[in-house]
Amino acid sequence: MAAMVTRPFFWIITLVVAAFILFPALGDDVQLRESLALATIYITLASSLNLMLGYAGYINFGSIVFFGLGGYICVWLVDAHHWPLLASLLAAGIGVGALAFIFGLGILRLRGPFFALSTIGIVEGVQAFVQNFEPWGGSAGIYISPEVFTPLGGPGRALWVIYFGLVATMGLSLYLSYGIKISKFGLGLLAIGQNEDAAAILGVPTPRYKAYVYSASAVLPAVAGGLYFFKSAFIQPSDAFDLSLSTEALVVAMLGGQGTVTGVAIGAYLYEELRGYLLVSGTFSHFQLVISGVLLLLIVLFFPSGLMGFIYSRFPRTQKVLE
Amino acid sequence: MLGIIASIIDGVLVGLVYGLSAMGLTLIWGVMDVINLTHGTMIVGGMFALYFLATGLGVPPYLALLPVLVGGFLAGVALYWLAVHRMVGRPPLMSLLSTFAVNLVLIGIGTGVWGTALFNVAVSLPGVSLGRYTFPGAHILAAVLAAVIAASLYLFLHRTRLGKAVRAVANNREAAELVGIPTTRVLAVTVGCGVALAGVSGLLIGTLFPFTVLSGDGYQLKGFVVTVLGGFGNPVGALLGGVALGLLEGAVTPFVPVSWTLVIEFALFVLVLIAFPGGIFASRRGAL
Amino acid sequence: MTAILELEHVGKRFGGLQAVHDLSFVLGEGEILGLIGPNGAGKSTLFNLINGVYTPETGKIFFRGADITGEKPFLIARRGLARTHQIVQPLMNMTVEGNCTVGACFGRENLPLKAARDTAREAAVFVGLEDRLQTLALHLTIAGKKRLELARALAARPTLLLLDEVLAGLNPTEVEHMIGIIRRIRERGVTILIIEHLMQAIMSLSDRIVVLNYGEKLAEGLPGEVAQNPQVIEAYLGDPKLAAALQGSA
Numbered sequence: 001m002a003a004m005v006t007r008p009f010f011w012i013i014t015l016v017v018a019a020f021i022l023f024p025a026l027g028d029d030v031q032l033r034e035s036l037a038l039a040t041i042y043i044t045l046a047s048s049l050n051l052m053l054g055y056a057g058y059i060n061f062g063s064i065v066f067f068g069l070g071g072y073i074c075v076w077l078v079d080a081h082h083w084p085l086l087a088s089l090l091a092a093g094i095g096v097g098a099l100a101f102i103f104g105l106g107i108l109r110l111r112g113p114f115f116a117l118s119t120i121g122i123v124e125g126v127q128a129f130v131q132n133f134e135p136w137g138g139s140a141g142i143y144i145s146p147e148v149f150t151p152l153g154g155p156g157r158a159l160w161v162i163y164f165g166l167v168a169t170m171g172l173s174l175y176l177s178y179g180i181k182i183s184k185f186g187l188g189l190l191a192i193g194q195n196e197d198a199a200a201i202l203g204v205p206t207p208r209y210k211a212y213v214y215s216a217s218a219v220l221p222a223v224a225g226g227l228y229f230f231k232s233a234f235i236q237p238s239d240a241f242d243l244s245l246s247t248e249a250l251v252v253a254m255l256g257g258q259g260t261v262t263g264v265a266i267g268a269y270l271y272e273e274l275r276g277y278l279l280v281s282g283t284f285s286h287f288q289l290v291i292s293g294v295l296l297l298l299i300v301l302f303f304p305s306g307l308m309g310f311i312y313s314r315f316p317r318t319q320k321v322l323e
Numbered sequence: 324m325l326g327i328i329a330s331i332i333d334g335v336l337v338g339l340v341y342g343l344s345a346m347g348l349t350l351i352w353g354v355m356d357v358i359n360l361t362h363g364t365m366i367v368g369g370m371f372a373l374y375f376l377a378t379g380l381g382v383p384p385y386l387a388l389l390p391v392l393v394g395g396f397l398a399g400v401a402l403y404w405l406a407v408h409r410m411v412g413r414p415p416l417m418s419l420l421s422t423f424a425v426n427l428v429l430i431g432i433g434t435g436v437w438g439t440a441l442f443n444v445a446v447s448l449p450g451v452s453l454g455r456y457t458f459p460g461a462h463i464l465a466a467v468l469a470a471v472i473a474a475s476l477y478l479f480l481h482r483t484r485l486g487k488a489v490r491a492v493a494n495n496r497e498a499a500e501l502v503g504i505p506t507t508r509v510l511a512v513t514v515g516c517g518v519a520l521a522g523v524s525g526l527l528i529g530t531l532f533p534f535t536v537l538s539g540d541g542y543q544l545k546g547f548v549v550t551v552l553g554g555f556g557n558p559v560g561a562l563l564g565g566v567a568l569g570l571l572e573g574a575v576t577p578f579v580p581v582s583w584t585l586v587i588e589f590a591l592f593v594l595v596l597i598a599f600p601g602g603i604f605a606s607r608r609g610a611l
Numbered sequence: 612m613t614a615i616l617e618l619e620h621v622g623k624r625f626g627g628l629q630a631v632h633d634l635s636f637v638l639g640e641g642e643i644l645g646l647i648g649p650n651g652a653g654k655s656t657l658f659n660l661i662n663g664v665y666t667p668e669t670g671k672i673f674f675r676g677a678d679i680t681g682e683k684p685f686l687i688a689r690r691g692l693a694r695t696h697q698i699v700q701p702l703m704n705m706t707v708e709g710n711c712t713v714g715a716c717f718g719r720e721n722l723p724l725k726a727a728r729d730t731a732r733e734a735a736v737f738v739g740l741e742d743r744l745q746t747l748a749l750h751l752t753i754a755g756k757k758r759l760e761l762a763r764a765l766a767a768r769p770t771l772l773l774l775d776e777v778l779a780g781l782n783p784t785e786v787e788h789m790i791g792i793i794r795r796i797r798e799r800g801v802t803i804l805i806i807e808h809l810m811q812a813i814m815s816l817s818d819r820i821v822v823l824n825y826g827e828k829l830a831e832g833l834p835g836e837v838a839q840n841p842q843v844i845e846a847y848l849g850d851p852k853l854a855a856a857l858q859g860s861a
Contacts, residue, residue, distance in 0.1 A: 059416055061423075110596050113358050113415045117547055118596070121589035124544070128586045184716050184724045191713045194702035201662060201700075203688030203717030203767065247427065254420070287435050293427025300421045301409055 004179050009261070009323050013178065016265070017171040021164065033163050035276060040170040042268035044224045045249040047173040047261065051217040053250070054259030055186060056210060057193030058112070062119035063221060063249055065126050068240030070096050070222025071229035072136055078230060079144045080135075084151065089165070089226045096222035097215045104214035108207065111196075120243070127241040141236025148230075162231045166224065173220045177261045178323055180216070189213055193259075244289060248275075251296045257308030262322045267307060271295075329456035331573035336458065336466040338569015340527050342562035343469040344542055345549035346476060347520035353556015354493040354513045355411055357418040361402060361426040362546055363539025365518045367433070369395065369525020370534045374442050384446050384530055385464070391522045399518030403511040411496075411510060433536040443533040465527040469562075472523060476516075476558045489513055493556055541585055548592045552603060613640045614673070615771050615802045616661070621670035623660055630656045631826045634670070638771070643793075643803045645817030645834070647810075649846060653826040654806045655697055658773050661804075662694050663687045675770065691719035693764035694773035697806075699756045701748035707759055708744045711735050711766040718767020727766075734766035735759075738792055754785050761789075765796065772796065774805040778812055790816060810856035814838065822846070 004010050020040065024033035045063060052058045070092040077088040107118050131139045152158035180186040188209050191199035200206045229235040248271065256267025278288055299306060312319050348362045359365075369391050376387040406425045410418035448460025480486040491499040492509045500506050528534070528542065549568055553560030571591075572584060579587070595603065616638035623631045631653045638644050646654050659665045661672060663684040671680045679687055693714070702710050711731030715722050722730060735744055738758040743751065748759060757777055764772060774793070778786050790812055797803055807813035814820070814834040822829040822837055824846045830837050837843055 057416075059419065106597065107593060109600070110593070111600065113419050114596050114600075116416065116419055117358070118589075118593050121544065121592060124540075125586045125589055128582050131582065132580070182724075184727070187709075187713055187716060187724065190705065190709075191702055194704060195700055197664075198696075198700040198702065199713070200684045201664070201688060201694065202714050202763070203685050203721075204713070205685050205717075247423075287431050289431030290428045290435070291431075293424045293429075293431060295424075296427065297406065297421060297424035300417060300424060301406075304417070 004175070004182065007182070008321055009178060010175070012322075013171065013174045013261075016174070017167060020167045020170070024163070025160075030159075033160075035272075037163050037166050038276070039269050039272045040166040041224050041228060042249065042252055042272050043265050044166075044170045044173045045221050045245070046252040046256070046264045046268045047170075047177045048217040048219075048221050049246075049249045050177060050253045050258060050261075050264045051180060051189075051213050053253055054257075054264075055180070055189040055193055056213050057196075058108075058210070058214075059116040059250070060119045060214075060217070060246070061116055061250065062121075062123035062243070062246055063217070064241055064243060064246035065119075065123045066096050066100065066218040066221040067225035067228070067245065068130075068237075069099070069126065070225035071235050071240050072130065072142075073222070074226025075142050075144060075229050075235045076136055078148050079142055085148075085230060088230075089223050092226040093219045093223040097219040100218035101211050101215035104211040105207070108210040108214060123241050123243060123246075127237050130240070131237045137236070139237055141234060141239075144230070144233040146233070148233075159231065162227050165227050169220055169224050169227065174261060174265060176216065176220065177264075180213075181261065181323055185209065185212070190259075244292075247289075248292055251292050251299075254299050254304075255295060255306055257306030260306075260308040260323060263306050263308030263311075326456070327574065327577060329453070329458075330577055331570060333458060333462060334569040334571070334573020334576075335566055336462045336569070337531065337572070338566040339466040339469040339473075339562065340524060340531070340565070341542075341545050341549060341568050342553075342565020343473055343520065344524035344528065345546040345553070345565055346473065346558050346561045347517035347524070348543070348546040349550040349553065349555055349557065349561045350476075350520065351514055351517040352550060353554075354489060355407075355496070355510055356415050357407055357410065357514075358415055358422065359402075359407075359514070359517060360419060360422040360543075361429060362517075362521055363541075363543030364426050364429045364433070365395065365398065365521035365539075366525035366528065366542045367534065367536060367539040368398070369522035369527075370442070370529035370538065372522065373526045373529040374444055377444055377446075384444065384526075385468070388468070388523055388526060391526050392519050395519035395522030396515040398522070399515035400511050402518060403514035407510070407514055408507070430536065437536050439535050439537060441533050441535055444529050446530040459531075461530050465530055468527060469524070472520070473558055473562045476520070479516075480558065485509075485512065544585060544589060544592070548588050548595075551592060551595050551599070554603065613675075614638065615640050615642075615675060616804065617673040618661075619671045619673075621657075621660060621667045621672060623656060623665055623667050629826055631660065631667070634823075634826070634828055636821055636828065636831060638802060638804060640802055641797065641800060642818050643797055643805060643816055645813040645820045646804060646806045646823060647808075647813060647820060648823035648829070651825075652823040654823055655775055656826075657823070658694060658775055658804075658806065661687075661773065662692055685717070688718060688767065689721065691768075691770035692773070693718060693767045693769035693771075695757075695760040695764050695775055695777055697775045697779070699753075699760045701751070701756055701759055701763075703749040704747060706745050706747055707735055707740050707751070707762070708732065710748055710759055710763050714763040714766035715768070718769065720768050730768065731762075731766045734762040737765060737795075738762045739788065753780050754782075757781065757789075761792070769801060771802045771804065774803060774807075776806055776808065778807055778809050786812060 020036055024036060049060060049063050052060045073092040073095050074088040077083040077091055078085060107115060110118055130136055136142060149155045149158040152161050188204040191204050192206055196206060252267045252271045253264050255271060257263030275288060278291060344366055348359060351357055351359045372391045373384060373387055376382040377384045406421040407418060410421050446461045448464060450457040450460045451463060480490055488504045488509050491504055492506050496506055545568060549561055549564035552567055553564030576584060614637050619635050621631060621634045648654055660667050663682050666681040671678055674690055674692060708731055711734050712727045715727035715730040735741055738761050740758050740762055751759060761777060778789055781789060793816060805813060817834055820834050820837040821831045822843050829846055830840045830843050
């Protein structure tokens with residue numbers, strides 16, 4: 001991991017994180033901040049998804065479940081138990097990570113398409129559970145009282161704190177993604193993605209590695225979820241477990257180039273801008289899903305390596321610096 | 324006690340329709356290792372076709388089966404050329420993604436136009452009474468039709484030349500190609516049949532229960548459960564699997580809130596796969 | 612002579628087919644044991660049983676004294692057992708170096724990444740792939756892929772190496788080269804169990820031979836003895852070319 005600091009790509013990530021912090025802060029630009037906040041969420045979700053998809057080769061349709069559960073744990077701890085935000089976020093991240101590890105050991109016995117299908121079912125299952133779970137407000141959800149923003153300096157300042165939290169989470173997800181890629185663990189994952197049976201015969205401890213990466217892909221989305229729903233001051237099952245968000249994360253990961261750190265980040269940013277434009281334009285607002293679908297279809301049919309695949313084939317030198 | 328038995332019998336009737344609804348999915352999966360994630364939406368397509376033909380144009384509901392069959396077949400062939408053709412031979416994950424993408428487009432259009440409004444087609448037929456319990460005529464007729472259609476599929480696969488070609492391609496596509504079977508045409512026909520089956524099962528389900536644009540998800544999940552229970556590409560297995568599922572639902576629903584039914588079925592799906600990684604009849608993969 | 616591998620009454624059936632039946636033999640340290648038999652005799656199945664891909668229904672398998680029957684493949688690899696496949700299984704989108712590094716990282720020595728890369732390079736040089744270290748596996752010729760398969764297994768620094776038809780599909784020059792490599796592997800102290808159809812090669816390489824037919828051990832002994840064994844010759848009579856080769860190499 002320490003080896004990471006010497007690599008140029010590490011500093012590219014750091015620059016990006018710095019840009020995300022400085023540009024809105026210096027101009028006190030709230031609109032830019034909100035737009036970038038959404039981008040950080042997409043980048044976090046897509047980078048984390050990429051750990052499963054691009055490295056180990058497992059499609060997770062239901063990554064939203066980490067986001068939603070993280071949101072619920074954080075909001076519940078803050079609201080019902082008056083925990084400070086940071087502690088709640090840590091609890092959300094660790095809790096969801098641990099749950100993912102346990103669940104993962106079970107469902108990761110399923111191969112390829114079966115695993116993918118079961119991830120959809122997990123979302124349905126968790127949503128049904130939460131809808132009937134009274135301590136978490138059942139289907140009505142949880143509202144947070146505004147007083148929770150006071151320790152952060154009031155609602156105005158709180159939004160900035162939350163934003164920086166989101167940027168930090170995004171940064172961590174990019175560092176994590178890169179760090180894993182250049183590690184021995186990452187090599188094992190890539191081998192699993194290429195040929196799981198051959199990898200096992202070579203000595204890669206496949207069940208454990210798959211569970212670790214599944215768990216790793218859960219932690220930061222959970223924290224992001226905690227921040228997002230804390231900011232909204234409200235969480236309900238239909239929002240927390242909305243499959244379209246994890247679908248978009250998938251589209252973004254494939255758009256940018258699964259398995260690449262840069263591609264996923266660029267893809268997330270581009271997609272978020274596109275989406276923002278679509279939402280504002282009256283004609284297209286209902287058809288977000290359609291756009292996602294068309295994009296995904298085009299990528300799968302014609303550009304399975306995504307944006308970065310295209311860039312690497314045109315400019316092979318970039319592959320040495322970018323990841 | 325009698326109530327539970329009645330519930331179970333009704334479950335079997337509905338189960339036959341579930342079996343039919345899974346047949347399209349298992350056929351496509353078994354023949355070309357493609358997982359059609361538009362399956363649920365195609366079922367909804369059948370439901371909407373029923374609505375517009377029966378309620379809008381006044382066509383008697385069961386006569387609408389024919390146009391839905393034909394329309395579904397054409398839609399299936401279109402789906403093949405759009406999203407499946409280039410994916411054959413690639414890992415099943417890719418076809419999962421491509422059909423998923425098409426599904427997004429369809430759902431996006433569907434919800435954009437109709438939102439999440441509830442639709443209902445009122446079909447009332449004289450039922451059969453056993454003591455205090457009446458089995459709705461619609462349930463009985465739907466079950467009978469499901470069985471008839473399933474039998475027709477079986478006859479098609481085993482008694483016609485085209486059906487034989489389909490089974491050959493399912494067994495070994497390259498070998499089939501070598502003996503002169505036009506595999507691309509056969510694959511397109513298979514997807515056409517698969518979607519047609521989804522469509523007509525949707526029509527039949529539409530005569531039983533109300534629906535929205537998003538209802539497809541639930542039936543698709545049931546389709547997956549039935550597929551792993553009954554074996555890939557096995558129409559008879561699908562029917563039996565559907566009945567088993569219907570039985571399970573009949574036995575469980577009196578005791579459990581409705582929202583949990585799907586969760587239980589999903590759990591069943593996962594557990595069966597953990598125990599039998601290729602489905603219960605894994606050794607028969609490739610044999611219809 | 613310490614036993615590296617011991618098989619005791621190992622059996623495996625697939626549905627109605629008894630692929631391996633009541634098979635027992637011992638492999639000593641530093642030996643090269645050749646495994647021959649007509650097609651379908653159960654040789655590759657046996658390899659799959661030894662390295663954990665299949666679990667035997669009967670019998671036990673011991674590796675360096677430890678019972679590995681039914682153990683998962685990655686655990687067996689960790690113990691120091693590596694194999695090549697009849698149909699090569701390269702990690703296609705990784706380079707030669709990458710493939711071998713995986714072997715070195717997760718094999719017997721469980722090396723960290725940097726040390727593993729060095730071992731990987733060494734293994735690649737050993738088989739003659741030093742000028743193609745950065746080539747993607749999918750761009751190699753079949754001979755190249757076979758060498759990669761071997762290099763990757765060697766990078767794991769195994770104690771026991773299972774070679775499954777490494778010579779198949781190679782031209783005579785490549786076969787000579789590969790035989791030399793196998794001899795040098797043994798000189799390094801690696802025990803080898805080898806399946807091969809090329810009779811001249813396996814008879815000259817092996818210290819001892821085990822003959823399999825319909826999943827059972829037909830004969831065992833020195834290459835010369837086995838070649839004269841009438842039952843062995845009869846088993847191959849269904850394949851006259853092989854029978855002639857056996858007689859010829861006696």
